[in-house]
Amino acid sequence: MLSACIIQEGxxxxxxxxxxxxxxxxxxxxxEFVSFLLLLGIPMCS
Structure with a gap:
């Protein structure tokens, strides 16, 4: 399954x-783009 998420490193x-x-x-x-993607529903990676 294809999925997208946001990773924070430092x-x-x-x-x-x-x-x-x-x-x-x-x-x-x-x-700034992270905030926009979170509003669109793309989650932070767990």
């Missing part, structure tokens, strides 16, 4: 796309 944030719990794509994003 002061950096990354948008991660997973397929069956395997990382497909990881892109750095700004804190």
């Amino acid at each position: 002061d950096a944030y990354f948008l991660v796309v997973k397929f069956n719990d395997k990382f497909l794509y990881r892109s750095p994003i700004t804190p």
Whole structure:
């Protein structure tokens, strides 16, 4: 199953796309964009 979530590593944030719990794509994003993605319903990775 394809899913997306946000990872925080220190002061950096990354948008991660997973397929069956395997990382497909990881892109750095700004804190402002994190807020926007959270409003759209993309969760923080657990």
